[in-house]
Amino acid sequence: MTEKKPLRLGVLVNPFAGIGGALALKGSDGAKIREKALAQGAQKLAKDKMTKALTVLAESEAAVQIKTVAGEMGADSCDQSGLPFEVIFTPANKQTEAQDTEQAARLLIDSGIDVLLFAGGDGTARNICNAVRDKVPVLGVPAGCKIHSGVYAVTPSAAGQVVALMAKGELVSEMEGEVRDIDEDAFRAGKVLARHFGDMRVPAELSYIQAVKMGGREHEELVIADIVAHVLEVMEDLPEAMFVMGSGTTVAAIMEHLALPNTLLGVDIIKNGELVASDVTAQTLLSLTQTAPTKLVITVIGGQGHILGRGNQQLSPAFLHRIGKENMLVIATKQKLQQLEGRPLRLDSGDSELDALLAGHLQVITGYHDKVLYPVV
Numbered sequence: 548m549t550e551k552k553p554l555r556l557g558v559l560v561n562p563f564a565g566i567g568g569a570l571a572l573k574g575s576d577g578a579k580i581r582e583k584a585l586a587q588g589a590q591k592l593a594k595d596k597m598t599k600a601l602t603v604l605a606e607s608e609a610a611v612q613i614k615t616v617a618g619e620m621g622a623d624s625c626d627q628s629g630l631p632f633e634v635i636f637t638p639a640n641k642q643t644e645a646q647d648t649e650q651a652a653r654l655l656i657d658s659g660i661d662v663l664l665f666a667g668g669d670g671t672a673r674n675i676c677n678a679v680r681d682k683v684p685v686l687g688v689p690a691g692c693k694i695h696s697g698v699y700a701v702t703p704s705a706a707g708q709v710v711a712l713m714a715k716g717e718l719v720s721e722m723e724g725e726v727r728d729i730d731e732d733a734f735r736a737g738k739v740l741a742r743h744f745g746d747m748r749v750p751a752e753l754s755y756i757q758a759v760k761m762g763g764r765e766h767e768e769l770v771i772a773d774i775v776a777h778v779l780e781v782m783e784d785l786p787e788a789m790f791v792m793g794s795g796t797t798v799a800a801i802m803e804h805l806a807l808p809n810t811l812l813g814v815d816i817i818k819n820g821e822l823v824a825s826d827v828t829a830q831t832l833l834s835l836t837q838t839a840p841t842k843l844v845i846t847v848i849g850g851q852g853h854i855l856g857r858g859n860q861q862l863s864p865a866f867l868h869r870i871g872k873e874n875m876l877v878i879a880t881k882q883k884l885q886q887l888e889g890r891p892l893r894l895d896s897g898d899s900e901l902d903a904l905l906a907g908h909l910q911v912i913t914g915y916h917d918k919v920l921y922p923v924v
Contacts, residue, residue: 552610552612552906552907552922552924553610553611553612553714554609554610554611554612554661554662554710554713554714554908554922555611555612555614555659555660555661555662555907556611556612556613556614556660556661556662556663556664556710556714557613557614557615557652557655557656557658557660557662557663557664557683558597558601558613558614558615558616558621558624558625558632558664558665559615559616559620559621559648559651559652559655559663559664559665559666559675560593560594560597560616560619560620560621560624560665560666560667560690561593561620561643561648561665561666561667561668561670561671561674561690561691562591562593562594562619562620562643563591563593563642563643564593564666564667564668564670564671564690564691565592565593565668565690565691566591566592591619592690593666593667593688593690593691594619594623594624594666595624596666596688596689596690596703597621597624597664597666597688597690597703598623598624598627598628599688599703599704599707600664600666600688600700600703600704600706600707600710601624601625601627601628601630601707602627602628602629602707603703603704603706603707603708603711604628604630604707604710604711604714605628605629605630607707607708607711607714607715609710609711609714609715610714611630611710611714612633613625613630613631613632613633614632614633614634614635614655614658614660615632615633615634615635615655616634616635616636616637616638616651616655617634617636617637617638618637618638619643620638620643620647620648620651621634621651622634624666635654635655635658636650636651636654636655638650638651645670645674648667648671648674648675648678649674649675649677649678650678652665652674652675652678652679653678656678656679656682656683659907660683661683661684661713661907661908662683662684662685662686662710662713662750662908662920663675663679663683663684663685663686664685664686664688664706664710665685665686665687665688666687666688666689666690666703667687667688667690667691668689668690668691668694669691669694669695669696669726669727669728670691670728671687671690671691672687672696672698672699672726672728672747673726673728673744673745675687675698675726675747676726676744676745676746676747679747680745680747681746681747681748681873682873683748684721684747684748684749684750684908684920685698685724685747685748685749686698686699686700686706686709686710686749686750687699687700687706688700688703688706689701689702689703690703695727695728696724696725696726696727696728697724697725697726697727697749698724698725698726698747698749709750709751710750713750713908713920713922715889716889716890716891716921716922717889718881718884718885718919718921719750719751719919719920720750720751720917720918720919720920721748721749721750721751721910721918721919721920722748722749722751722918723746723747723748723749724746724747724748724749725743725745725746726743726744726745726746726747727742727743727744728742728744748910750920767880767882770880770881770882770913770914771797771800771880772800773914773915773917774797774800774878774880774912774913774914774915775800775801775804776915777912777914777915777916777917778801778844778876778878778912779801779804779805781842781876782817782819782820785840785842786818786819787818787819787839787840788818788839788840788841788842789816789817789818789823789835789836789839789840789841789842790816790817790818790841790842790843790844791814791815791816791832791836791841791842791843791844791862792809792814792815792816792817792844793814793843793844793845793846793859793862794810794811794812794813794814794845794846794848794859795811795845795846795847795848796811796846797846797878797879797880798844798845798846798878799811801844802815802817805817805820807821807822808822808825810825810826813825813826813827813861814826814827814832814859814861814862815827816832816835816836818839823835827861828861829860829861829862829863829865829866832861832862832863832866833863833865833866833869836866836869836870841869841870841874842870842874842875842876843862843867843870843874843875843876844876844878845859845862845875845876845877845878846877846878846879847877847879847883847884847887847892851890851893852887852890852891852892852893853892853893853894853895854877854892854893854894854909854923855867855893855894855895855896855905856893856894856895856896856897857895860897862896864896864897864898864901867896867898867901867905868898868901868904872904872905872909875905875909876912877892877909877910877911877912878911878912878913879911879912879913880913881913881914881919884911884913884919884921891921891922891923891924892909892911892921892922892923892924893923893924894906894923894924905923906923906924907922907923908920908921908922908923909921909923
């Protein structure tokens with residue numbers, strides 16, 4: 548049996564997060580505020596909160612491969628937790644600024660991490676959002692004076708627990724978390740002016756509803772209908788995009804809803820609700836999607852959890868390289884994922900470089916606006 552690879556975890560700390568809280572400075576944004584806080588004897592606690600999260604992760608004995616930033620921006624916390632790590636960036640400034648956080652986040656993403664764990668407050672979340680957007684899931688360890696954003700775990704320990712679940716291959720939901728921040732100058736004047744700055748992908752502990760455990764044909768059909776509704780909404784939002792429909796009965800349910808003929812053991816192409824081509828070859832697929840934005844809709848094939856290389860060889864490495872991981876819509880019910888009993892999804896594209904690129908954790912659509920993160924090898 549193929550073994551799961553360790554979760555590739557990025558660790559990033561804003562050392563100055565929360566430094567103005569105990570001194571009633573109403574935040575930590577701005578070099579002058581940090582200098583004032585340090586002059587008054589403020590302690591930097593963000594790295595300790597990251598250490599607490601990483602210690603929970605270490606105690607779980609889950610397999611992780613950590614990449615981080617030198618010193619207080621991550622390495623110190625990793626060292627104190629006892630987890631091995633690799634430093635990929637050393638900031639030039641001793642008193643790090645927002646640009647250091649953003650540069651570090653970009654370098655961590657470029658290094659191939661599956662998820663980014665960061666410690667800070669709302670200002671840090673804004674910096675992370677500027678660098679990350681929706682490239683990888685992120686999870687915040689709360690360490691700031693103000694936490695209005697929805698990208699943080701409730702406690703540092705909870706953050707460690709969620710990452711441990713991911714590393715062990717448990718079903719972990721993915722949600723959209725808002726990044727919000729207030730105007731600190733207005734806050735010091737007694738006004739709370741919170742703004743929405745963006746959204747990021749956030750892993751969250753999955754709460755199973757009773758229906759998921761019940762099983763049965765009627766329930767399965769309802770869940771698939773929810774998945775169909777989610778994919779159709781994506782299609783409506785992208786009328787100019789080509790949607791490449793892979794093999795399998797879950798994909799077939801989408802075609803059935805659109806009243807389009809479906810190739811159960813082949814690949815079809817649709818655009819704006821209309822059939823463009825049926826049962827295409829690898830070369831035809833490349834040709835028809837060459838100039839159009841393209842999304843691929845695939846599901847889990849067979850009992851071993853294959854998503855590529857079983858019944859969909861028309862999805863050539865050249866095609867998959869071109870569309871990228873971010874344009875793959877993987878759909879499956881939670882029941883189907885649970886039947887894998889923790890085994891990862893499998894790739895067999897025929898291109899080892901592509902398989903390595905797609906490995907890690909994939910977002911799987913499991914219902915209407917319901918997604919989980921699942922490991923892939």
